Amino acid sequence: MTSTTNPERYGDRLFRHSNEGEDKRLGALTRAFHAASTARLTALGVQPGWRCLDVGAGTGVISRWLAGTTAPGQVIALDRDTGLLDTAGLTNITVLQADVVNDTPDLAGFDLVHARFLLMHLREREALLAKLATWLRPGGWLLVSDAADLATPTSTSPALRTTISSLWKMLNDSIGMEINYSRVYPRPLLNAGLTNVDIGVDLPVVRAGSPLAEFLTEHLVGVRSQLLETGLHPDILDDALTYLNAADTIDLTFGMISAWGQRPAEASP
Template sequence: MTGPPASGGHYGQDLFEPEHPQEAERIDAAALVYDPVTTGRLRALGTGPGSRCLEVGAGTGTVVRWLLEEAGAAEVVALDRDTGGLVGLADPRLRVVTADLRDESLDLGGFDLIHARFVLMHLPERRQLVSHLAPWLNPGGRLVLGDALEVPNPLDTASAYRRTMDAMWQALRSTIGTDTSDVPAYPHWMREEGLQEVAGELFCPPLVAGGPLARFWSETWNRMRPALEETGRVDSAAIDDALAYLASPRLAELGPGLMMAWGRRP
């Protein structure tokens, strides 16, 4: 695997620091929207009692809790570079590992489920990491990857919303290496790793004024304001207009969605 992005930036270090007073609230706002979709898919794939599960990028532990309390997993390994969000989660079936997924010496293998959501998109080595994760599956085990995918309105290139969203993706890429352009390739990568029963789906949640997803984007843009302006795509007034639009009854957008891909080790 290669090293960090050329910028030297890291999620949780150069952007979205976990110690920020609003960071847990920001993450949980997105979890309110995406957790039901994620857990519904995991359930449909057979995640249940007796499973040994790896949750990559465990965050505040919402999916970890579901695996323990609802799915009845035999063991859950929660992996993250910063595991402070898991403080207070006590269960003898939970093992918390504070480490970087890109550490080539890391070997946690033997899982019936490996799940990562909104993780690989922030790591330039995402293709290599799929090769790293697939061998950790037990026979019959499932790899489930979820990342953001946008379906932008091709007729809108100039609104404050569109320019701010575009500036965000540009700033994320230049700062910490985020790139969603190859997210649709995940099913192909899984097939290349020898996984079977490969499939994928795209869920675009409603973006409703005052809703949790609008709050998530508002907090994200507010936190990134200096980086957004540095791209040259937006100024402070445009960001203010975009934020007001997110809170307005005029809001009518198909916001970024969650694309999930999965495959089974034979």
């Protein structure tokens, strides 16, 4: 049982980067949403010379894209666990291992602060979002992206509906993850004093062999024992896994809601 005084967090036990298959799980998630994320970043005007911070950098795919796009600008790839962070061959990326909730890294003056699938996993999400906004230079952009389960409740597969519902509840109960946190966007960015605030939604299709089907498969297999402890019947879980990988499956599950805003420019004296 998780202690109420020291509750489990993402990466303590579940989804630790050293867990077997975690690189494959995160890699599939990255492929599912990489094009959407880079399109959002491109629309914000990311350009050579920018100084960028990628918070919760994971495997470093977005950090590497930013490094290539902003060179000779500098990118800081920050994560609590940098075990999967790959920055090989790029001299304009600095890796920073830090816990953005409990540590106080000296960060400021960024043209861009980016965080994808981070805030939804943290109980301190609202306070952290406000902190991220303070790390921007005047005129700098914050882009945050988190999941929202916009479609699984209406899936034609009863097994998938039941299994995914059990998954979200288990993760909320165990590590405090909120699958639909992003539905509050863009209000927290407005509360942080940002301007030019907007939101966008990306909802990839699930079909056999798709990155999202691979991610969900790895996700469910990795937490199988925890799901069964909640009372989910193993046959229902197995039916859901079969459905995700069936040749005729075409469905929708969770998507990504992104929100962005700009720190106001300082007033002239």
